[in-house]
Amino acid sequence: MDKKEHTRRLIVKPLDFTFGETEEDALLLDCGKKLTKANIRYETYGQLNHAGDNAVLILHALSGDAHVAGYYTENDEKEKPGWWDDMVGPGKPINTNQYFVVCSNVIGGCSGSTGPRSVNPETNRLYNMDFPVITIADMVRAQHRLMKHLKIDKWLGVIGGSMGGMQVLEWARLYPEQIQCAIAIATTPRLSPQSIAFNWVGREAIKTDPKWDNGNYTDTVPDKGLATARMLAHVTYLSDESMKRKFGRVLQKSKNYSFDFNRDFAVESYLEYQGLRFVERFDANSYLYITRAMDYFDMSASAAGNLTKALAGVKCHMLVISFTSDWLFPTSQSRELVRALLNNNVHVSSCEIKSSYGHDAFLLETETLGKMLADFLRIQREVMRNG
Amino acid sequence: MDKKEHTRRLIVKPLDFTFGETEEDALLLDCGKKLTKANIRYETYGQLNHAGDNAVLILHALSGDAHVAGYYTENDEKEKPGWWDDMVGPGKPINTNQYFVVCSNVIGGCSGSTGPRSVNPETNRLYNMDFPVITIADMVRAQHRLMKHLKIDKWLGVIGGSMGGMQVLEWARLYPEQIQCAIAIATTPRLSPQSIAFNWVGREAIKTDPKWDNGNYTDTVPDKGLATARMLAHVTYLSDESMKRKFGRVLQKSKNYSFDFNRDFAVESYLEYQGLRFVERFDANSYLYITRAMDYFDMSASAAGNLTKALAGVKCHMLVISFTSDWLFPTSQSRELVRALLNNNVHVSSCEIKSSYGHDAFLLETETLGKMLADFLRIQREVMRNG
Structure with a gap:
């Protein structure tokens, strides 16, 4: 070479x-x-x-x-x-x-x-x-x-x-x-039915986003719904072991819990990032169609x-x-x-x-x-x- | 007895x-x-x-x-x-x-x-x-x-x-x-980080529902978001094996795929039912707080x-x-x-x-x-x- x-x-x-x-x-x-x-x-x-x-x-x-x-x-x-x-x-x-x-x-x-x-x-x-x-x-x-x-x-x-x-x-x-x-x-x-079930839940998350608008969105894409679907799928792509090694229960900002609902754990921050990046490069309707093809x-x-x-x-x-x-x-x-x-x-x-x-x-x-x-x-x- | x-x-x-x-x-x-x-x-x-x-x-x-x-x-x-x-x-x-x-x-x-x-x-x-x-x-x-x-x-x-x-x-x-x-x-x-991740995704589904309204919903509860969160959690409560035995890839209505996005598989119908029933008896904000306590x-x-x-x-x-x-x-x-x-x-x-x-x-x-x-x-x- x-x-x-x-x-x-x-x-x-x-x-x-x-x-x-x-x-x-x-x-x-x-x-x-x-x-x-x-x-x-x-x-x-x-x-x-x-x-x-x-x-x-x-x-x-x-x-x-x-x-x-x-x-x-x-x-x-x-x-x-x-x-x-x-x-x-x-x-x-x-x-x-x-x-x-x-x-x-x-x-x-x-x-x-x-x-x-x-x-x-x-x-x-x-x-x-x-x-x-x-x-x-x-x-x-x-x-x-x-x-x-x-x-x-x-x-x-x-x-x-x-x-x-x-x-x-x-x-x-x-x-x-x-x-x-x-x-x-x-x-x-x-x-498998388990995978069909995960796909179903991901699609429901997209459909729940009001911006999805029955698939007729124009400029404002259903970013929240698609990000949620992606985050769910992403968890199924990792193993329990790799998540433990990669994130454990490490907190993002400080040593103490924030006692709120924003991202607190490193794993939450990682998922949020993955969801945001995905929305930039992928389309919500395509996500529906391709997961259905897999089903x-x-x-x-x-x-x-x-x-x-x-x-x-x-x-x-x-x-x-x-x-x-x-x-x-x-x-x-x-x-x-x-x-x-x-x-x-x-x-x-x-x-x-x-x-x-x-x-x-x-x-x-x-x-x-x-x-x-x-x-x-x-x-x-x-x-x-x-x- | x-x-x-x-x-x-x-x-x-x-x-x-x-x-x-x-x-x-x-x-x-x-x-x-x-x-x-x-x-x-x-x-x-x-x-x-x-x-x-x-x-x-x-x-x-x-x-x-x-x-x-x-x-x-x-x-x-x-x-x-x-x-x-x-x-x-x-x-x-x-x-x-x-x-x-x-x-x-x-x-x-x-x-x-x-x-x-x-x-x-x-x-x-x-x-x-x-x-x-x-x-x-x-x-x-x-x-x-x-x-x-x-x-x-x-x-x-x-x-x-x-x-x-x-x-x-x-x-x-x-x-x-x-x-x-x-x-x-x-x-x-x-x-575990995997469970924290699933909880995070479930909460995101609730927050994506416009009816959640930052937790200030009154009569119209965020039913879609809560149902999605519940369906996701429900998949984690079952095993791959039990889902195969209970549902397999059985279709709901006919022998053929419907080629649409409504519930087609028995497992989808089951999840939808579980989601609907849950919304009748559980509160979305409580779901946020209790899953956070688990995190x-x-x-x-x-x-x-x-x-x-x-x-x-x-x-x-x-x-x-x-x-x-x-x-x-x-x-x-x-x-x-x-x-x-x-x-x-x-x-x-x-x-x-x-x-x-x-x-x-x-x-x-x-x-x-x-x-x-x-x-x-x-x-x-x-x-x-x-x-």
Whole structure:
């Protein structure tokens, strides 16, 4: 690895791909409605080779976007790199000197792709709550349009954590011939009632904010409601252990309780900060739609709850990774997935990584994760070339 | 046990005790303020014997009240019994034929005792957010006033689950000579940052509701915000396992998703129902104050975080019970308490009960719990009489 590469910024630019201009080209959604004149915001890193066997698709989680790595500017010191910058780039585990990496914002999102805050081409007004309820499979069908646009016949790998992992599983189900390998990290084959419940409460917090206005807010966004939803979700991303180590019962200002209802504990201050930052970069209606897509995610649905039967068509090699302290999508849920894959004689590797970071470990345990992914991708590329 | 006793209702009536009429009699709170002309709503069951050695105090949890058992009417079929009716009554584990049972609503509460929705004697208007921030120890100090009023010198036992267990621990710390035994169920020696975080989010949901109006609501209560807070808390009272068994991913109305944002899953419908019912019987400002009291609960605070030192004065016999699937106050937290008590040579018994009910197990595992408590109380009564 060239040291210079590590000091020089990887510069990327966001790209757009529009589909569904005609009625025939519209995307038929699981709800029965069609999405027309839709945009996908995406970024690419590295070069697609002539053999076309080095393309890797990365799928983002609930609050992620297409900007998986790199920077938009050469010198802006305030700019933060993409959300998985430790994992993706020249000389990094998902090495963009070797792989052509693609990452796109999900439909329903709010970071460039068509979502509830986009203009409805039928009315020329914002969709808001007229946007159709989408599913994880719908997100993947839109990504498949992008794949064709990029003239990629087969992904070497599709990789994602959390909701990104759900998309990985839908890719393996919907397009089994077009994936060499799939890497599902910190995810689940179906959303549990506990997670559905947390999503419900988060959405209620948004709807309670008068500024939400049935989704028709304009300049004054429902910041309080969205911040509350985010804070709740954030607690589920951490582990009890990591919160104890990070915050304990430390007070913000003094040694004594303030005996009021403002932030008193460090953990309260941290959550408030996370809520405020989130409101700056995320949209409340998108939050409703994307959490609903997660609620509806159930890989066993196509076979009436029988996960083994539902996964019968999976053909790619798979790597399933979970983390010991992740209580949102615990290892038991990954194991259920692995058992169903093994029942179908899928080539599946699995690993539970020891970590105290909770669900967020998929973003933080990049050293362990990086080695695993780099090796798996390297081997899969050999298999793909020889097969 | 007389079978007739089981079919005949135990009739109780709520009682009131007022204290702090004079400046000297006012209750000095941890925050430095004084509570004057305050009321404690309480109920009693059974008779105090001449020796005065059969008095048992039961402490309620966050959403509980003084009505621990029995009924207010003879025949109203719609009336539900008290919140621990399986545990307390004639012939029941905490046998009111033998014991004189007392249960009172905590100060700061909204079920008869003085709280934020009571009239401030200084202004003749509702306290609302002018009510002083109280602590678990303050609740216990108020209960100690009631103890004197009832002419009880020593409790045979103080018993409570969840926040009731926190009060049990404060009783053992503040009034070590006045308790024979203490039974702390599904509780913790200090609130964890995770629990503080959940409380914070619940309070934010209440404050986001425009009807909260900085606590000054009159007829239109902040029902949406309080319901959201309750739904969030409710998820933490259940276990992932019990939610899977109780709800799974079952849909409410049809076999297919509704593709909207109304309640679709059985678990959403259940939560919505729980939220609505809670708003009918609980006050939003009380919810703020009581959760804040829990945040501030830390048995190790008096010795700068050293739990063993902080518990050095505990003299009573103790029983500490936790439940396997309780992730809100997990067994590890009870064990920390038990270790600190053992370091002080306190007579402590402990047990982790196998249950899938999560934190709610303290209200539901009454058969196992009943046997344990009945035996422990019986033995303690012998010890008290012989000692």
